[in-house]
Amino acid sequence: TIEEITLRTILDSRGNETVEADIYTSRGFGRAAAPGGASTGTYEAKVRPPREAIENAREHLIPSLIGEDACDQITFDALLREIDGTPDFRSIGANVAVALSLACAKAAASSLDLELFRYLGGAFASETPLPLGNIIGGGAHAPNATSIQEFLVVATGASGATEAVFVNAAVHKTVKKILQAQGKLTGKGDEGAWAPAITDAEAFEVLGEAIGIVSDETNLEIRMGIDMAASELWDGEHYRYRDAVRNRDDQITYVADLVDRYNLVYVEDPFFEEDFEAFADLTASVQDRCLVCGDDLFVTNVERIIQGIETGAANCVLIKPNQIGTLTDTFEAIRLADENGLETVMSHRSGETTDATIAHLGTAFGCIFLKTGVVGGERIAKLNELIRIEELI
Numbered sequence: 001t002i003e004e005i006t007l008r009t010i011l012d013s014r015g016n017e018t019v020e021a022d023i024y025t026s027r028g029f030g031r032a033a034a035p036g037g038a039s040t041g042t043y044e045a046k047v048r049p050p051r052e053a054i055e056n057a058r059e060h061l062i063p064s065l066i067g068e069d070a071c072d073q074i075t076f077d078a079l080l081r082e083i084d085g086t087p088d089f090r091s092i093g094a095n096v097a098v099a100l101s102l103a104c105a106k107a108a109a110s111s112l113d114l115e116l117f118r119y120l121g122g123a124f125a126s127e128t129p130l131p132l133g134n135i136i137g138g139g140a141h142a143p144n145a146t147s148i149q150e151f152l153v154v155a156t157g158a159s160g161a162t163e164a165v166f167v168n169a170a171v172h173k174t175v176k177k178i179l180q181a182q183g184k185l186t187g188k189g190d191e192g193a194w195a196p197a198i199t200d201a202e203a204f205e206v207l208g209e210a211i212g213i214v215s216d217e218t219n220l221e222i223r224m225g226i227d228m229a230a231s232e233l234w235d236g237e238h239y240r241y242r243d244a245v246r247n248r249d250d251q252i253t254y255v256a257d258l259v260d261r262y263n264l265v266y267v268e269d270p271f272f273e274e275d276f277e278a279f280a281d282l283t284a285s286v287q288d289r290c291l292v293c294g295d296d297l298f299v300t301n302v303e304r305i306i307q308g309i310e311t312g313a314a315n316c317v318l319i320k321p322n323q324i325g326t327l328t329d330t331f332e333a334i335r336l337a338d339e340n341g342l343e344t345v346m347s348h349r350s351g352e353t354t355d356a357t358i359a360h361l362g363t364a365f366g367c368i369f370l371k372t373g374v375v376g377g378e379r380i381a382k383l384n385e386l387i388r389i390e391e392l393i
């Protein structure tokens with residue numbers, strides 16, 4: 001039984017305010033914080049400014065949640081939706097909703113003396129996702145850097161998540177050396193990826209070289225992926241890059257060519273968030289060798305994922321609990337993807353806290369990858385938790 005709930009405003013990794021929730025039950029405790037995006041999808045659940053959202057929740061929401069059973073996640077989440085009364089949490093704020101929903105699950109796990117991944121995944125949760133790490137980036141996460149938002153790696157040949165975590169770190173360090181030698185090393189973006197003022201083609205070359213070096217050292221297969229966050233590039237008529245302009249058809253050809261040229265294992269949001277047809281064209285041509293993943297396209301929303309399934313838009317769904325607002329909705333999105341043969345990737349946001357819940361969710365729900373950066377306190381909080389979970393499994 002939920003006895004007490006505390007909401008507070010805390011810092012996120014960009015120095016912005018965000019919401020943290022503490023839930024006390026008679027026998028347990030759960031704490032969770034809401035992350036925040038920079039390249040947010042149009043159809044995401046709506047965030048409210050933390051201070052005003054918390055004040056509102058104290059008055060209109062928290063009293064109704066006291067006395068609820070934390071182990072009945074579905075009822076707890078349904079209550080959040082019912083009290084909010086809108087389809088996108090604009091009333092109580094998706095940041096308040098997701099912090100409470102995740103804190104509820106953690107309080108329930110704690111009162112049963114279970115790890116969160118075990119509580120949610122049960123006895124058969126037996127594998128951790130592999131970390132998908134952001135090595136070089138720009139877009140909305142770093143000014144004057146690459147146009148493609150994220151150049152990612154995943155150690156597909158690793159024996160498990162722990163080995164893969166260190167491989168990603170080695171690639172990150174190797175890229176630093178290469179950029180330094182070229183006199184192009186600058187700072188890092190919001191997710192800890194290097195943010196040099198280079199073109200996308202140069203970034204592919206640098207990352208390819210680093211992958212070559214690290215895979216020779218480790219004897220492991222390491223593959224490249226990208227998040228184009230193409231809604232940020234699309235101006236209504238064209239995709240605008242630092243060094244190029246592409247129309248819709250050019251973009252389809254360009255991305256398909258990148259998949260082959262760089263043996264990409266993963267391409268996220270290669271087209272703007274309305275263009276299910278372009279997604280479907282690309283998916284049809286590369287699905288045997290590459291995951292085509294929808295982030296802004298699907299926003300962890302069952303209705304949009306159904307549209308994606310009906311149109312063949314993707315073979316992978318990015319999962320961000322804060323895009324939809326509750327753990328129940330997050331679970332439903334994953335179940336729908338699973339039932340239809342789509343892979344799922346559990347993901348951080350560019351604005352994060354040290355909350356490591358997504359490492360548990362990715363394991364409990366059988367996601368193929370955990371997308372959570374490579375370095376930086378708020379990123380390694382998740383990666384180190386993944387290492388601990390793998391040890392327990």
Ligand code: PGA
Pocket residue numbers: 036037038039040041140227229295347348349350351
């Ligand atoms: P965001 O970026 O958290 O800024 O939306 C991450 C992503 O696009 O995957």
Ligand code: ZN
Pocket residue numbers: 227229268269295296
């Ligand atoms: Zn994305």
